[in-house]
Amino acid sequence: MSFDEIYNIALMQGFAGLSLFSVLLLMGLGLAIIFGQMGVINMAHGEFMTIGAYTIFMFSSLTETYAPGLMQAYFPVAILAAFVIAFGFGWLTEWALIRHLYKRPLDTLLATWGLSLGMQQVFRSTFGPKEVSPTLPDWLMGSWSPSEGLDIPINGLFVLALTLLVTGGVLLALYKSRWGLRVRATVANRAMANATGINTKRTDRLTYAIGCGIAGVAGAAFTTIGSTGPTSGSLYIVDAFLVVTFGGAGSLLGTVASAFGIAQTQSISEFFMTGSMAKVLTLLLIVTILMIRPQGLFASKIRR
């Protein structure tokens, strides 16, 4: 094997790690807001991702039938729609279910798990049990090949760009906007935040809905990588909790760092050993680190 080939493989392997990083971060981000900031154990997170994925599928089918000329352009619009629809459902869920359970965080686990089972059945009844794939625009498929033997997946680049955009947006909103200020105040001390005139109920609802909306975007982005079925959400939920818990609940930077660490460990070890062993190694590392630092990589500084 020549030096060129080794160089190309190393580059592609590096990108594989980055690509996994963006996937993990995107799926953990919505949860980091809901679980990390609000303390709600949202077991239905995966299903909100599935809502986003099905939105893309619906847009693709409708565009294909009614406006085939727009096939190259529907995707960005559909992603926005995925956010809006998941946001709407999140808003509704918070109003109907979650707001009654803030004082019983463990019960949110049961309630949202029930919700996830219900949503799975709704998906199954509406879209059928078979997995579906939207028809993607041509510019999202194939690989970008800057030189011979070097192929960078375009869908990976797309997910990476989208992840950077969403993460940047969330960080900016949380630390620079009025909403972010209210969220952080509510997290730090709900009673005091109430006393200073912050409508914490409204803040909660908006926060939960934004978390769900981001899950929708994540689900939408993943249609470029995998397929969508009624139970797709359950594939993501474990990884999403893993990323958030390992990073330290309550810290967005922690989520970013943890997604990066897990992705690189997983991706590099996968190259040198079998897939299952790589997963074992990654999980062992995570467990060991969590035993030493139960609060996760980055813990928020709150007086307890």
Next chain:
Amino acid sequence: MADNKDTIPAPLTSEQRRKVLLGMAAAPALMVPGVSFGNAQFPTAKVNTTKLAVTDTEVIVGQLHSATGTMAISETGSIQAEQLAIDQINAMGGILGRKIKVIKEDGASDWPTFAEKSKKLLVNDKVACVFGCWTSASRKAVLPVFEKENGLLYYPTFYEGLEQSKNVIYTGQEATQQIIWGLDWASKEKKAKTYFLIGSDYIWPRTSMKIARKHIESVGKLGSVVGEEYYPLGHTNFNSLINKIKVAKPDCIFAAVVGGSNVAFYKQLKAAGITGAKQFLLTLSVTEDEMLGVGGENFAGFYSSMKYFQSLDNANNKAFVEAFKKAYGPKSVIGDVTQAGYLGPWLWKAAVEKAGSFDVDKVVAASPGIELKTAPEGYVKLHENHHLWSKARIAQGQPDGTFKVVAESAELIEPNPFPKGYQ
């Protein structure tokens, strides 16, 4: 998700149905004369000596698949095809003058549930036979129940072989009819010398790849295996694996990835520049059903080894495809296992009629040698070892999601679930 089973209302209704039927069976004298007129030739006391759920007008069979859970994607086609065959048989007047009635149970993609439900069907409902199971894991779970209760199972999926039971009729192909024939074709037609084996991490892919490795390295002497990898069910990130493939540069990627992983695998192969034009890939796990999720553009140019493809050009198949689409919509597709599922009720009908009885022992005894000239895949015949003689075929995926058959075994291949040299 064992909890799913609580949501299925079927047990209650079938319990009631059974009581009604038992009542009917116990009081044939009360029935209006003439109802049992059609069965003068086959009186119930004669065709049913083992207390199965058979009356003068009806015979009850069971259907046991996953209608919910992760396997529902694959098993739905089998459920539909079996129902279609049963409906067609009923429209023709049923079996021995009796209409077939189906009790549907849901295995919910959970193997212990499969065992529980099979016991319910055999012990409580006394069904005459069961059409069901899909994964090898579910078949292994119900096998002891069927053997203990002396039930009869028609199993539709292609599988790894190394099994034979008096109580199971295997309507799919076993390893020699799919894996070994496919590899020989790859070696002969595509001149493949180096093979990279990839599968999902459970019994079927692991055993299949074990057989494939034996065949490539020692028995068939086709060449060498340059990589063997398994990934958990539901794994969706294959970028590192793809880089490993690029390092190994195999002549042939031999794949048995199933479920949601399948879709991710082909999408990412395409995104990494590994397409049908550049790389030869042969799979055991992509049928028309999987193609819906994978997408034709991602699989175009790759090859699949099956015994049936929807595009097969024969009169039986045309009639079957038409009937299937009429029943389940023009967009529905038919994969290999769906067709094998369709064979089950017809094979059972032929065996019952040959035996002149619904008794499991007599039906089993009558089964070897049964032929189906109307099978959509062509002609099939049931071997003494309870597997089907059938042809093997290779087809190439097209960008529109259909398959083009490129090779077909000249003769029917004799099923051999215990091939020598592969244990």
